[in-house]
Structure formats: C-alpha cells, structure tokens
Amino acid sequence: MAGHPSPPTPLPILGEGGETEHGLRTPKYATRNTQYVVRSTEHALGMTVDAARTEEHPMSEIAQEMDIQLEVESQEELELARMRHSAAHVMAQAVLEMFPDAKLAIGPAIENGFYYDFDLPRSLTPDDLGKIEERMREIRAAAYPFVRKEIAREEALAMFADQPYKLEIIHDLPEDAVISTYTHDGFTDLCRGPHVADTSQIGHFKLLNVAGAYWRGDEKRPMLQRIYGTSWRSEEELAAYLHRLEEAQRRDHRRLGRELDLFSVSEEIGAGLILWHPKGALIRHLIERFETDEHLKRGYQLVYTPHIASAEIYKRSGHLETYQENMYAPMDIDGTPYYLKPMNCPGHIMIYNSHVRSYRDLPIRLAELGTVYRYERSGTLHGMLRVRGFTQDDAHIFCRPDQLHGEIMGVLDLAMFFARVFGYEYKAFLATRPEKSIGSDENWERATATLAAALRDMGMAYAMDPGAGAFYGPKIDIKFLDSLGREWTGPTIQVDFNLPERFDVSYVGEDGERHRAVMIHRTVLGSMERFVGGLIEHFAGAFPVWLAPVQAEIIPIADRHLPYAQQVAARLVEAGLRAEVDDSSDRMQAKIRRAQLQRVPYMLVVGDKEAEAEAVAVRLRTNENLGPMPLADFIALAREMNDTKSLALTRDAS
C-alpha cells in the first residue's frame, strides 16, 4: 500500500453535528478554533473536511458559501444554518439602518449562531447591541419575505458599487459563477443563500458580543467589527444555550484555578508564566508520575536536556531560520549566544548521536517532560491554555523505516489508553503537506501513507486536514473531546524528514552500511499546562479520586470528636490516601459546604456514633449520602477507586 494515502474514513463524530452534543463552542486556545468553526460549517453544508480544505478557502469564504446546491447531509442542519444565516442578514439590515455608511463584509452562519463583519465609522458599544437587537425583533415581527435574484456580474458590480468588500468578493468569483442576491424589506445582500422564507423565521436570537476581526482573516487587511449572535428554533433552546454558556463559564479553568487554589499568574513574574500552587502541582505530579511509569512500561527511556543551548544547535536544526520569531532573544555566555529552548528535539538528537547506533538498537524512544519557552504575542495568552513557558510530555522515536508503521501504532495505542483513563472521547486528523515545506514528494507520500495505514490498522476513524502538516513532515492530530463535547489539543504524531538529514541521524544496518534513521516527534498530553487546564474544565474541578488533591475531608461534628477525626486521618494517610481534618470552629454544615466547594470526593462526618463504632459517615461530593460504614470498608473503597483510576466515586456508579 504505497503511493497514496487511503481515502479518508468519514468521521462519525462529525456526523453528530457541527454543533457539539451540548451545543457549546470549543474554548479559545483549546484547539484551533477557526478550524473548528470551519468544520462545523462545512458539515452543515454536508461537505467533507477534505473537500473544503483542499480548495484552500480561508474560513470566511467557506463559511460564507452557504449554498443549497451543495449536498446536504442532514436536513435539520441545513435548516438551522439557513435560519442563522438569515438572522445575520436581518442584523446587517439593522446595522445599516443605524449606520448608513456601514460597509458590509460577510455574515455567515456558524456553530450555534451567526456573525456579520462590518466596517463602521465608530466602535460599537453594548448599548448599540441592544438597539440592533430591538430593531431585529421588529423586522422579524414584520415577516418580510426573502427574495432571491440572480444577476449578471456587471449588474452586481453596479449594485454594490459603494460596498468595497462585496466588490472584492464579486471580483474573486469564478467567471462562470452564478451571482445571486437576497432581498428582504428593501435590504439586499450579495449572497448565495439559502434563506428562510421570511424574516419571521430567523429564530429566537440574542446578540452576544462585538469583537475585532481582520477582513478575510488577514492581519494586514482592515480590522472590522464583528457582531456575534446566537439563534435557535425556540425560546427554550435559546435559554438552554445561554444556560450552557454560563455552565461553561462556571468551569472556566482560570476561575476554578483560583477557587481551588491550583495555579496563578503573577504580573510581577510575567504574563503567560504559570505558578503551580501545591494542589495544582500535586495533580500535575500525579499525572506525570503515571505517564512516566506508563512510558517506561512501553519501552521509552527517560532523558533530561538543558533549558538553554548554544545558537550553534539552533542554526543547525533550522530553528533560527524558521522559528526565530517564537524564540526569546539570546543571552551572551562567554561571547557565544545561547537561547532558551523552544523545543526538545535537538537535545534528544544529540543523545542519539552520542553513539554509533546499530539497527539492532532501534527503535530508540527518548522521552522527556521538557520545559520549553516560546514567545507568544501578548493578545494570545490565555490562562493555562496559551502560555509562554510550558512542559511538553515530549518524546522522539528513532527507528528504521520498516519500524515506522508499528511505532506509530504504538503511539496511537498509548494515546487511546490515556484518553480512556481521563474519560475523553477523541477524533483524529491526518494533516498533510503544507505549501511551505521541505523534502521529496516521495518521502511525503510514503510517510503520509504510513500514518494513514497505522490509523486504519488501529481501527481509528479520521479526517484529512490537507496542508496542515508541519513543514518537515505530515502528522496525526488527535483532539480530545471533553464532557461538554468541546475539542482540546491532544496527541500529535509527526514524521520528520528534516532533522535526521540536518543532524545526520543514522544507524548501521545489517549490511554494515550507514542508513538514515526515521524520526517521530510525538506528544500525548500536549503540554502539562494545557492538559491540566483542559482537565480542570473537563471535570469542572471535580477530579477523579486518584487526582483529587484532598481525597477525603474528615468533618468532626464537635470539638470532642477531633481526636477520633485525627485518628481516622492517620489511618487514611497510612493507607496512602490524601486526607485532611477540618478542625475549624465552624458548624458541620459549613465544613460540608467548604468541602463541597473544593470538590473533595469524600466527606467523612464523624460524631459520637462513628467514634464508638470505628466508622465514618460517608458523604459524596455528588450530594449522595452513603451513611455510616466501618472505617476499614471506606479505606478499601477509596483505595480501590484510587488505584484503578476510576472516574467514579463508588463501585457500582458509572
């Protein structure tokens, strides 16, 4: 099976709908947001990701091309998108009435709603949104019909003569394109459609926010004002969506990070640099320990490499050519510039190259929890999800070409194992050669085919992500889907042709000759920062027992129960559990409340009865009350949940 990658398997998860199961948008920085929106829109149109991507449309264009001519996978989705797209038109009318000089850009339907980009004489205020919304309601009430009209190119150019963005769109349309307009209540927009019959059908909507957005997503083009709105079939669905937005806010890792005392960012230390507090650090440590052990079991070897390195190595690796804008300025050490490391690869390669390697030594899998520093533009920083210093669970696999397939399968297996432990669903993407890339066509094709074959042999459905590979090789991106159905950066597996050449990474074959080794870059969790940030939101702060910083809060009812409470704590600690006694002078109710807010899995209430019977009254953070049980039984339960890394708090719970 050489030559071409197999055709993409349709991705079942996309079949669930562009909207996630719960209708929530993926958090910013969790994964490539724009791509997500594109996918959703593509899906609403029934296009495959492949088809949309190969045409290399910028997101805005794809999103704009709502066209009934496209094959639609689900009638329901088409109708939703149509409704939302129509709402965008109605919004544009309202804005144009308010600002007669407004220049209109584009206004597509997106996941859960719509937006429209405008070039306006002044900045919009939240007040304006209210007015626009009000006017939209009037337009909806009037039930103006949407009228489609196909027009000649010249006519279109004349009609939109004072709308420069529309003119640009018309100019960019292919010669034979059908140009159509949609008109309602005297407002006409260049649009391929489709639309609902009249403005009464634009759904129950709410305008959410105003944001800046570059024309055509290009930072060199004008900055427009984008109004985001959401629209739903019924008032109830709208209310439910707004409620889900609030729920997502309640889980925001930045908020929970503070409330649960997991991490902070200090302006004095610097933006984008995470301070891990004891509880956050404990969670990270537990994950790292688990992950490290698992890697050792799977034949990886641990290494450590320095945080700074001479410019020489980054010259040779090509980082100074292709990655310098992400690297911090060098420091001078005895006349030689040294850089903070932005990646771990060069160090691992140096370790590989420290010996002559035989084909019998391969594969060599070098793993490091490697801390790297990358310059990120100030506007992009976001809690733990987008930072300037982070620790990757990085590894580089050096192998023979004939081992590549098996090694990739091994990484995929590891990735699926981790997804299961943390309770994530996932979906896979195969990213192929970008325009700016190096290496021979043959290498690219072979590597891409190998990745595709490994995915297939692991029985993993995947979608193509054309042109999204690294410049040095294709990759598999796996997205974790959290409990709200949102996407998070997950494992990535990259095949690299570049560095093995640059560093002459080789092995001696059976034939006694030197051969070029194949190199795989891979990370399973991504970075500890982003992964833990995502985990906080995934679990809404209620970590499974094995990760909970405090597993059991012991709550004495009165001070006279303190000695027994201490005794219980000692027994738990002895059993390897993390327990804490609430010895404050608060009432029991307040202690329970505090433990609840801290998402402590088990609350052990101890009073006279328990002290006498050497028991604990077990309350779960789910508000379930298990009642009194012998201390030994509780220890057995908690240990079992801990040791099996169960996502549940009790044996029978799911």
Place this chain on the structure above:
RNA sequence: GCCGAUGUAGCUCAGCUGGCAGAGCAGGUGUUUCGUAAACACCAGGUCGUCGGUUCGAAUCCGACCAUCGGCUCCA
C-alpha cells in the same frame, strides 16, 4: 501584534457630574460544640494597575505603559 472593553481589600463588586475610600465573602480574635451546602460578635486589611499630566484638590479628567477579558491572527 491588531480591534474593543476592563483594572478599587485575597475574592466578588459599590463609589453619580473631581472634595477625607465602602460592602459582602475570605482572614484574625473571642463566644458557640452543633448530624449532611454558610452560627454570632468584634478586629484587621487598600500608594484605587504603573508612570506622568491637568487642578487648590484626582479612584474619578487627559496621556503613555503594563496586565486582564472578548475576538482576530498564531499555537503545545
């Protein structure tokens, strides 16, 4: 980096058009000893993001910078 908004006590937020900085929660002390999500009282806590300007007087007006938030672009 760009567009817009915001920055007052550890947290959430008041403080109208310039005139002595406030509340609740958290914290400390004391009282209370209580059976499954907040007992009561008292106390302490702030260079109002930073720097500069206007003014008799600035948390409040102006400017620059820093940080954060919502997006764009980019990414682990």
